Amino acid sequence: MEFVFGFIIIALLGSFVLYVKESNAEKAKLINALVAKSPEQFRDLNLADKVAPIKPETQKQPDLVSIDQMSEEEFDKHIKQQLEN
Numbered sequence: 646m647e648f649v650f651g652f653i654i655i656a657l658l659g660s661f662v663l664y665v666k667e668s669n670a671e672k673a674k675l676i677n678a679l680v681a682k683s684p685e686q687f688r689d690l691n692l693a694d695k696v697a698p699i700k701p702e703t704q705k706q707p708d709l710v711s712i713d714q715m716s717e718e719e720f721d722k723h724i725k726q727q728l729e730n
Contacts, residue, residue, distance in 0.1 A: 673694060681687035712720065 674691065677687055677690040677694070681690055715723070
């Protein structure tokens with residue numbers, strides 16, 4: 646019997662989560678409709694909501710060293726690397 650009650654509680658919680666999610670989506674659509682000045686702008690706002698933001702790539706920047714601190718060999722090596730890329 647406890648298993649049945651537990652299943653019912655989990656089902657109710659799941660349905661409540663879906664209800665809140667749908668409610669938030671409808672609120673966002675209503676706000677877009679109120680803000681938009683034309684049907685095209687409404688379409689663009691809805692499309693912008695569906696697109697996930699692009700996460701910036703984390704690339705390690707090379708350590709910057711001034712030219713004055715480099716020896717002739719290091720400088721030549723660096724120039725050759727830059728020309729190859």
